[in-house]
Amino acid sequence: MDASLFEQRLEQALNKLLSLTASFCTNDLSQQILFWVEPSGWEAHEGLNEVEAERVGLLCEGVGKSLTKNELLQLLWHEGKVPLWINMSVRKATPTFTFCHLLCSRRLRAEAELYHQSDPYLPFHIVVPLPATYGGSSEERFDINWQVQRPKSLIGKLRHLLTGHYRAFL
Numbered sequence: 001m002d003a004s005l006f007e008q009r010l011e012q013a014l015n016k017l018l019s020l021t022a023s024f025c026t027n028d029l030s031q032q033i034l035f036w037v038e039p040s041g042w043e044a045h046e047g048l049n050e051v052e053a054e055r056v057g058l059l060c061e062g063v064g065k066s067l068t069k070n071e072l073l074q075l076l077w078h079e080g081k082v083p084l085w086i087n088m089s090v091r092k093a094t095p096t097f098t099f100c101h102l103l104c105s106r107r108l109r110a111e112a113e114l115y116h117q118s119d120p121y122l123p124f125h126i127v128v129p130l131p132a133t134y135g136g137s138s139e140e141r142f143d144i145n146w147q148v149q150r151p152k153s154l155i156g157k158l159r160h161l162l163t164g165h166y167r168a169f170l
Contacts, residue, residue, distance in 0.1 A: 013124035027093040081108035
């Protein structure tokens with residue numbers, strides 16, 4: 001995949017993600033975006049080639065860091081190959097920044113080998129994480145920061161642990 005096409009798909013996916021997330025949450029989402037990257041696994045395995053095994057280390061180094069768009073593009077694009085899939089969600093919103101979480105496959109592939117070829121934002125897949133308390137009503141809104149807030153009560157902690165989940169929309 002050409003680097004400029006990868007950047008274009010990131011922008012398109014990001015716009016759709018912000019629009020979709022805004023329809024579910026009560027937060028104002030800043031257009032100033034920072035990215036949090038997480039590999040789908042923390043260790044290299046036999047199924048990864050040499051370059052992919054090396055890139056897993058780079059992905060792990062990026063965990064816990066807030067990356068700019070340019071830093072993200074440099075990390076994920078490598079000689080025409082990109083992660084096989086990237087699940088993208090809004091994890092946190094502040095008045096200054098919106099933080100997008102990207103869960104990435106450790107395997108790198110050319111565009112023709114990516115999952116979900118019919119997806120318009122390939123390799124990005126848009127996900128809106130729903131809190132355990134979400135009832136499914138089209139009128140219901142929630143605070144997107146629920147993912148970074150710790151439950152205060154023991155029952156709240158157990159509920160979060162047992163029923164927290166993601167729902168993919170695209």
